[in-house]
Amino acid sequence: MQFLTWNDRFSVGVQKMDSQHKKLMDLINMLHTAISGGRGAEVVGTVLSELTDYTKYHFKAEEELLRVGGYAARMEHQVKHRDLIMRLEDFKLREELGSDESVKQLVSFLKYWLITHILRDDMEYRSLFVDEEVLTSETGVLP
Secondary structure: OOOOOOOHHHOOOOHHHHHHHHHHHHHHHHHHHHHHOOOHHHHHHHHHHHHHHHHHHHHHHHHHHHHHHOOOOHHHHHHHHHHHHHHHHHHHHHHHOOOOOOHHHHHHHHHHHHHHHHHHHHHHHHHHHHHOOOOOOOOOOOO
16 A cells, blocks of 8 residues: 555646656655665665656746746745745755664654645645636646
8 A cells, every 4th residue: 555645635736746656655655665665775876866856846836837827926835835845855864974863753754744735735726727717738737
């Protein structure tokens, strides 16, 4: 059974964002599977780097979507994104320095953060894109 499983309640109504959220879930699942299988030490650095890079990529795309859509709470949303990036980079640095902080705690935190962020924070912008015709091929943001 997957640690994180996508279902329609996570859909923000923008296919590109939903696909990226699924990819983030997949990366967290990879980390969880490695840890559960006793291979955490072998793959944590690689998966954590990929997760950090992809999270940055996703946040940039989402923030552009919010900018194009004129989302009023865009700056507050960006602050939450920056906070997660700082946490990921901090954990990655501690992992590289041989910190004994539990990777399991990180995976649990990431699961909680992603679910909470999608269901609480990202859902706040959903109606902007469901109700409005702001998504165009010119902006590169398509439903």
